[in-house]
Amino acid sequence: MDLVVLGVDGVSPDYLEEALEKYDMPGWEKLRDEAFYSDLESCVPAVTIPAWVSMFSGYDAGKFGAFHLTQPDFDSWETGLRKTSFPNTFFWDRIKGRSSLHNIPGTSPVYKIDGWMKGGFPSPHDFDFYPEELEQEMNEKFNLEKKDKRKNTLGAKIEAEFENYELERKVADEIMEKDARVSVSVIKMTDTIGHITESKGNILRAYRKTDDAVQKALEKAEGENANLIVASDHGFFRVKKKFNIVSFLAENDLIDVEKAEGETSLAYRLAEPLLDTPIKKYLRKLHVAYSSFTGNRLDGKSGNYLSNIKKSSTVIPYHKGLGKDCLLKIHTEDMKHGTVTESKKEEIVDTVIEKLRNVERNGEKVIEKVWRGDELYTGESPEIAFRTTDKYVVGTTNAHRNFSKTNALTHHETGIFFAKGPNIHEEADEELEDLFDVAPLI
Numbered sequence: 533m534d535l536v537v538l539g540v541d542g543v544s545p546d547y548l549e550e551a552l553e554k555y556d557m558p559g560w561e562k563l564r565d566e567a568f569y570s571d572l573e574s575c576v577p578a579v580t581i582p583a584w585v586s587m588f589s590g591y592d593a594g595k596f597g598a599f600h601l602t603q604p605d606f607d608s609w610e611t612g613l614r615k616t617s618f619p620n621t622f623f624w625d626r627i628k629g630r631s632s633l634h635n636i637p638g639t640s641p642v643y644k645i646d647g648w649m650k651g652g653f654p655s656p657h658d659f660d661f662y663p664e665e666l667e668q669e670m671n672e673k674f675n676l677e678k679k680d681k682r683k684n685t686l687g688a689k690i691e692a693e694f695e696n697y698e699l700e701r702k703v704a705d706e707i708m709e710k711d712a713r714v715s716v717s718v719i720k721m722t723d724t725i726g727h728i729t730e731s732k733g734n735i736l737r738a739y740r741k742t743d744d745a746v747q748k749a750l751e752k753a754e755g756e757n758a759n760l761i762v763a764s765d766h767g768f769f770r771v772k773k774k775f776n777i778v779s780f781l782a783e784n785d786l787i788d789v790e791k792a793e794g795e796t797s798l799a800y801r802l803a804e805p806l807l808d809t810p811i812k813k814y815l816r817k818l819h820v821a822y823s824s825f826t827g828n829r830l831d832g833k834s835g836n837y838l839s840n841i842k843k844s845s846t847v848i849p850y851h852k853g854l855g856k857d858c859l860l861k862i863h864t865e866d867m868k869h870g871t872v873t874e875s876k877k878e879e880i881v882d883t884v885i886e887k888l889r890n891v892e893r894n895g896e897k898v899i900e901k902v903w904r905g906d907e908l909y910t911g912e913s914p915e916i917a918f919r920t921t922d923k924y925v926v927g928t929t930n931a932h933r934n935f936s937k938t939n940a941l942t943h944h945e946t947g948i949f950f951a952k953g954p955n956i957h958e959e960a961d962e963e964l965e966d967l968f969d970v971a972p973l974i
C-alpha cells in the first residue's frame with residue numbers, strides 16, 4: 533500500500549482542539565504529535581460535494597460540473613437533481629494499481645474501477661458496492677438491510693447516526709483490508725451530527741467517536757510503510773448574523789420575488805419571533821417530531837428555493853443558503869426564461885460585484901471576497917461568487933430585510949490536513965503550508 537486517506541467530513545480545527553482537551557483520544561493525539569499539520573482551505577463554495585470531488589480530482593467545480601449539493605434547473609424552475617457520481621474523474625482513476633474506496637462523496641452510483649468501492653453520500657442507494665461480489669461479501673458478514681431512518685426525536689436521530697456509523701466502520705475496515713495500492717475512506721457522521729444538532733457538545737462527541745478509525749488508519753499506514761493523509765473538506769462555525777442576498781438583490785432591482793407572506797405556515801409565523809431566543813432548541817425538537825410525523829416542515833419551505841423567485845429576475849442565487857459562500861447566476865437570454873442580453877451581461881456582473889464589495893453593516897465590511905466565475909472555474913459556471921466575513925452567513929430565502937439574526941452552526945471554509953509517512957518530508961513543510969488543493973500532492 534502506498535497511501536491511506538481518512539476523510540472526516542466537516543471537521544474543524546478549533547473544535548478538534550477542544551475535543552482533544554475534553555476527551556482521551558489517543559489516535560488523534562498521536563496524529564497531532566507526529567504528523568505534519570496545516571489548516572486546509574476548502575473550495576468555493578465550501579460544501580461537501582464540490583469540496584471532496586475537487587480534493588480527490590484536482591479539478592475545479594466547473595470541470596466536473598457540480599457547484600453545490602444540488603444543481604438548479606432553470607428550465608423547470610426547480611432546485612434540480614443532485615449530481616452524486618463523477619466516474620473516472622478522481623486520482624485513483626488515473627493511477628496504476630488497485631484502490632479500495634469507501635464512502636467517498638461523488639461515487640454513488642458506483643462505477644467500474646480497478647479495485648473495490650462502496651459508494652458515498654449523498655446516495656440514491658443505501659448500500660452501493662462495486663463489484664457485485666463485494667456486496668454479497670458484505671451482506672454475508674453484516675446485516676445491511678435498509679432501515680427506516682426517520683426518527684421522531686433529536687436524541688433518537690443522534691443515536692441512529694452513531695449506530696449507523698459503527699456499522700459503516702465495520703464495512704470500511706473490511707474494504708480497507710483489501711490488497712490495494714490506495715485506500716480512501718470518508719466519515720460522513722461528523723458533518724451530519726453538526727447539521728442535525730447544531731450543537732458543539734454533540735460535535736465534540738462525534739469527533740471522539742472517530743478516534744478508533746484514526747488509530748486504525750495510523751496502524752495501517754505504519755504497518756505497510758504507506759503515507760497517511762487525514763483531512764476534512766470544510767469546517768463548522770457558530771454565526772449570529774445573516775446577510776440575505778435575495779432581499780439585497782431585490783433592493784437593487786436585480787431580482788423579482790413573490791411576496792414573502794404566505795410562504796410559511798401559521799405555526800411557523802407564530803414561532804418565528806422565538807427563533808432568536810434559547811427556545812429555539814426546543815422548537816427544533818418539536819420541528820423534528822412534527823416533520824417526521826407529517827412529512828412537512830413547520831416553516832412551510834418546499835425545498836425549492838426558486839419557488840418565490842420570479843422568472844423575470846436578472847440575477848438569481850444558484851443554490852440554497854449554506855455557510856458563507858454564495859454563487860450568483862445572471863439570467864441570460866440563452867436560458868429558457870432569461871432576458872439579459874450577452875452585451876448587457878458584463879455590465880450587470882460589474883455592477884453586482886461593485887455593490888457586493890461595498891456592502892457594509894455598522895461601518896464594517898460584510899463580504900470578504902468576491903470572484904468572477906471564470907477566476908474560480910473552467911467552462912460554464914455561475915458568473916459571480918462571494919464569501920462573507922466570519923460574522924455572517926448567506927441566506928437565500930425571501931427575507932424582509934438584508935440583515936437578520938440567526939444562531940446557526942454551519943459550514944466554514946477552514947478544514948484540517950494531516951500528513952505523515954515516508955514521502956512526507958520536513959523540507960516540504962513550507963510548500964505544504966500554502967496548500968490549497970490536495971490532489972497534486974497525492
Ligand SMILES: [Zn+2]
Nearest residue numbers: 541542580765
Ligand atoms: Zn462536508
